[in-house]
Amino acid sequence: xxxxxxxxxxxxxxxxxxxxxxxxxxxxxxxxxxxxxxxxxxxxxxxxxxxxxxxxxxxxxxxxxxxxxxxxxxxxxxxxxxxxxxxxxxxxxxxxxxxxxxxxxxxxxxxxxxxxxxxxxxxxxxxxxxxxxxxxxxxxxxxxxxxxxxxxxxxxxxxxxxxxxxxxxxxxxxxxxxxxxxxxxxxxxxxxxxxxxxxxxxxxxxxxxxxxxxxxxxxxxxxxxxxxxxxxxxxxxxxxxxxxxxxxxxxxxxxxxxxxxxxxxxxxxxxxxxxxxxxxxxxxxxxxxxxxxxxxxxxxxxxxxxxxxxxxxxxxxxxxxxxxxxxxxxxxxxxxxxxxxxxx
Amino acid sequence: xxxxxxxxxxxxxxxxxxxxxxxxxxxxxxxxxxxxxxxxxxxxxxxxxxxxxxxxxxxxxxxxxxxxxxxxxxxxxxxxxxxxxxxxxxxxxxxxxxxxxxxxxxxxxxxxxxxxxxxxxxxxxxxxxxxxxxxxxxxxxxxxxxxxxxxxxxxxxxxxxxxxxxxxxxxxxxxxxxxxxxxxxxxxxxxxxxxxxxxxxxxxxxxxxxxxxxxxxxxxxxxxxxxxxxxxxxxxxxxxxxxxxxxxxxxxxxxxxxxxxxxxxxxxxxxxxxxxxxxxxxxxxxxxxxxxxxxxxxxxxxxxxxxxxxxxxxxxxxxxxxxxxxxxxxxxxxxxxxxxxxxx
DNA sequence: TGTTTAACCGAAAACGTTTTTGTAATATTA
DNA sequence: TAATATTACAAAAACGTTTTCGGTTAAACA
Numbered sequence: 001x002x003x004x005x006x007x008x009x010x011x012x013x014x015x016x017x018x019x020x021x022x023x024x025x026x027x028x029x030x031x032x033x034x035x036x037x038x039x040x041x042x043x044x045x046x047x048x049x050x051x052x053x054x055x056x057x058x059x060x061x062x063x064x065x066x067x068x069x070x071x072x073x074x075x076x077x078x079x080x081x082x083x084x085x086x087x088x089x090x091x092x093x094x095x096x097x098x099x100x101x102x103x104x105x106x107x108x109x110x111x112x113x114x115x116x117x118x119x120x121x122x123x124x125x126x127x128x129x130x131x132x133x134x135x136x137x138x139x140x141x142x143x144x145x146x147x148x149x150x151x152x153x154x155x156x157x158x159x160x161x162x163x164x165x166x167x168x169x170x171x172x173x174x175x176x177x178x179x180x181x182x183x184x185x186x187x188x189x190x191x192x193x194x195x196x197x198x199x200x201x202x203x204x205x206x207x208x209x210x211x212x213x214x215x216x217x218x219x220x221x222x223x224x225x226x227x228x229x230x231x232x233x234x235x236x237x238x239x240x241x242x243x244x245x246x247x248x249x250x251x252x253x254x255x256x257x258x259x260x261x262x263x264x265x266x267x268x269x270x271x272x273x274x275x276x277x278x279x280x281x282x283x284x285x286x287x288x289x290x291x292x293x294x295x296x297x298x299x300x301x302x303x304x305x306x307x308x309x310x311x312x313x314x315x316x317x318x319x320x321x322x323x324x325x326x327x328x329x330x331x332x333x334x335x336x337x338x339x340x341x342x343x344x
Numbered sequence: 345x346x347x348x349x350x351x352x353x354x355x356x357x358x359x360x361x362x363x364x365x366x367x368x369x370x371x372x373x374x375x376x377x378x379x380x381x382x383x384x385x386x387x388x389x390x391x392x393x394x395x396x397x398x399x400x401x402x403x404x405x406x407x408x409x410x411x412x413x414x415x416x417x418x419x420x421x422x423x424x425x426x427x428x429x430x431x432x433x434x435x436x437x438x439x440x441x442x443x444x445x446x447x448x449x450x451x452x453x454x455x456x457x458x459x460x461x462x463x464x465x466x467x468x469x470x471x472x473x474x475x476x477x478x479x480x481x482x483x484x485x486x487x488x489x490x491x492x493x494x495x496x497x498x499x500x501x502x503x504x505x506x507x508x509x510x511x512x513x514x515x516x517x518x519x520x521x522x523x524x525x526x527x528x529x530x531x532x533x534x535x536x537x538x539x540x541x542x543x544x545x546x547x548x549x550x551x552x553x554x555x556x557x558x559x560x561x562x563x564x565x566x567x568x569x570x571x572x573x574x575x576x577x578x579x580x581x582x583x584x585x586x587x588x589x590x591x592x593x594x595x596x597x598x599x600x601x602x603x604x605x606x607x608x609x610x611x612x613x614x615x616x617x618x619x620x621x622x623x624x625x626x627x628x629x630x631x632x633x634x635x636x637x638x639x640x641x642x643x644x645x646x647x648x649x650x651x652x653x654x655x656x657x658x659x660x661x662x663x664x665x666x667x668x669x670x671x672x673x674x675x676x677x678x679x680x681x682x683x684x685x686x687x688x
Numbered sequence: 689t690g691t692t693t694a695a696c697c698g699a700a701a702a703c704g705t706t707t708t709t710g711t712a713a714t715a716t717t718a
Numbered sequence: 719t720a721a722t723a724t725t726a727c728a729a730a731a732a733c734g735t736t737t738t739c740g741g742t743t744a745a746a747c748a
Contacts, residue, residue, distance in 0.1 A: 002461040002486070004734065015698045020736060028696060047461035051404065052734030054395035055703045062442070067428060074428050075421040075625045084411060084418050087445035091455070096464065098406070099443040101431035111435070117346040117391035119704095120440065142346070226629050255629060262631040281419045282626065285570045285599060287606040348704065359728045364706060372726060396704030399733045463734095 003044045012040050061095050064121035066102040068128045076252055077280045085301020093309055109134050116144050123308045130192045145311040147304050150194050159307055159320045161300055165195050168293040168326030169202030172275045176245045177210045180336045185218040185236045185243035187253050199249055218243050222253050229256020237264055244337040251276035251283045251292055273334035288332035347388045356384050405439050408465035410446040412472045420596055421624045429645020437653055453478050460488050467652045474536045489655040491648050494538050503651055503664040505644055509539050512637040512670030513546030516619045520589045521554045524680045529562040529580045529587035531597050543593055562587050566597050573600020581608055588681035595620035595627045595636055617678035632676035
């Protein structure tokens with residue numbers, strides 16, 4: 001049975017209120033008694049009972065984070081890196097992280113309601129923003145602090161961190177063009193997501209700037225999983241006039257294309273060039289190492305919490321909207337196209 | 345501002361207590377009024393305020409899960425699969441999951457104390473059990489329900505799910521021996537972890553049964569990360585008399601060995617055979633596909649929550665200790681040793 | 689010395705829910 | 719009809735904390 005203020009009161013001889021105020025650092029308790037009380041608290045392993053503290057003070061010291069799981073075999077390492085960043089940031093301020101899995105159906109918003117309207121969290125971190133995001137609408141209406149990983153199109157004032165993924169994909173595509181590629185495939189992400197639009201634009205822009213025609217046969221819409229990456233990679237690469245390079249919407253998809261290329265006996269980096277996006281740990285250690293946009297996932301997680309923390313506690317926030325420049329990392333998965341396949 | 349019982353009382357004309365009891369399904373409220381109250385609750389999006397409910401009823405409807413992060417770049421997909429399993433199981437029973445990151449230092453136990461003694465959770469799920477686990481000791485003393493993923497050596501009665509990883513590693517090693525390998529390396533896990541012991545035993549047993557000498561030069565102690573897998577893989581494979589096959593303590597380590605092998609120009613599956621353990625999604629799609637022990641991670645997550653749920657709510661539990669048989673999946677990363685290197 | 693001020697501490701209210709207890713009205717039984 | 723049981727609701731206590739308010743003692747001042 002954990003110890004409570006009442007027990008400390010019994011043991012020290014002070015009143016409950018004095019003990020509470022001593023521990024919270026109020027000034028109207030003598031440093032001498034504060035010392036004694038703190039020692040007693042430490043000695044008896046006192047930790048304030050959260051629900052009581054919450055009920056009285058109206059704060060939970062918990063932030064919510066819902067993992068966007070589509071289907072059950074969900075294992076994007078991106079999210080565990082992000083989550084550890086968020087978790088470490090939270091721990092540094094004595095906050096906790098409430099994690100939920102948002103079911104695939106339309107009941108996603110229901111999961112948010114339970115957490116928010118149930119008063120379980122002081123703030124929320126949202127990822128994989130959608131074009132007009134129901135979650136954002138709800139959180140605005142509920143007046144609860146939140147930050148986004150990724151922009152939204154329709155709400156201009158919300159706090160977010162995002163990578164300029166339009167430039168990111170453009171840079172990768174331009175690099176491919178520069179080293180001689182003309183037939184560049186693209187496996188994109190689901191249509192509803194905001195970053196899908198930016199990444200598509202980056203791809204098209206690079207082609208356009210170099211006067212390369214947009215070929216719909218080279219575009220496939222994926223779902224950010226490795227399995228789908230493989231399937232769509234096979235579709236792209238089995239074509240008669242196949243692309244010599246493929247840009248993928250994320251690293252996991254790119255690794256799926258690795259499988260496809262290997263299955264078809266294509267040497268990655270020469271027969272076929274492949275680019276990813278995210279810079280998960282696996283990208284660096286893949287064989288060959290994967291060219292990608294290096295996203296500082298862990299740091300973004302920490303920073304997301306920091307922003308949220310400041311919003312929740314009405315601290316001044318230097319920047320409400322942070323757009324990070326993309327950091328391309330050219331590795332061995334790309335190389336100039338094979339001679340016999342090269343063509344304008 | 346979310347709606348509360350008081351507001352519903354105002355709107356419906358019933359008392360707070362009647363409304364509470366109607367919503368909770370008590371029988372001393374007429375079905376007619378219950379109907380009206382439920383409609384009003386739904387209409388106004390009522391969700392009970394958790395901290396008040398907790399304070400009164402003494403239950404949080406939250407389970408705790410601390411991710412064992414060693415160092416910052418932590419990205420084992422194993423844990424995101426496990427977490428989604430736990431999360432989905434919890435969601436099905438209207439529970440939430442509080443996730444913390446346990447810092448690397450000795451303050452790990454501190455993170456547990458804050459969560460447990462602070463009354464933030466009704467139960468805890470623990471992974472990567474250690475030989476004499478401080479966390480287990482603490483949780484037993486605190487009388488809070490918990491379940492383990494992995495056994496402990498010293499406490500016989502605790503609830504757990506585990507894979508028989510001794511048999512698992514033994515089966516993999518035996519398979520390697522069966523197809524002709526005699527020089528089999530082993531990259532194991534940190535010494536403190538319980539499963540390290542079992543896996544080591546499995547390896548040694550397989551060697552012993554086949555009369556193969558235990559060669560300390562073929563054994564390296566890793567930390568379950570890909571980076572270390574690569575480093576130790578290089579150490580093993582650069583030796584004069586290198587092993588023809590390597591068994592790794594987990595898939596991530598095995599994928600690290602992939603990097604090492606590729607760097608040295610060794611063809612995986614013929615020049616060098618590699619086995620992993622866990623069966624993460626990436627193992628199947630690696631090139632070549634990774635031979636491993638397929639662990640049903642997601643299902644284990646769900647089952648862990650189910651066990652914990654029953655313990656927390658005093659429901660009968662069929663089995664308090666579940667030891668799952670290992671499921672080897674032989675894929676293309678192993679093959680018979682090259683002729684010129686084969687030797688007894 | 690008498691009065692004001694500061695320092696220190698305790699009493700008690702409040703947060704929103706669940707649950708025990710109480711009570712009026714109605715139904716059942718003798 | 720009178721006594722009793724049942725039904726349907728309301729009142730109020732309780733959970734443990736924070737915080738407002740007030741009071742007592744001692745120090746400072748006139």
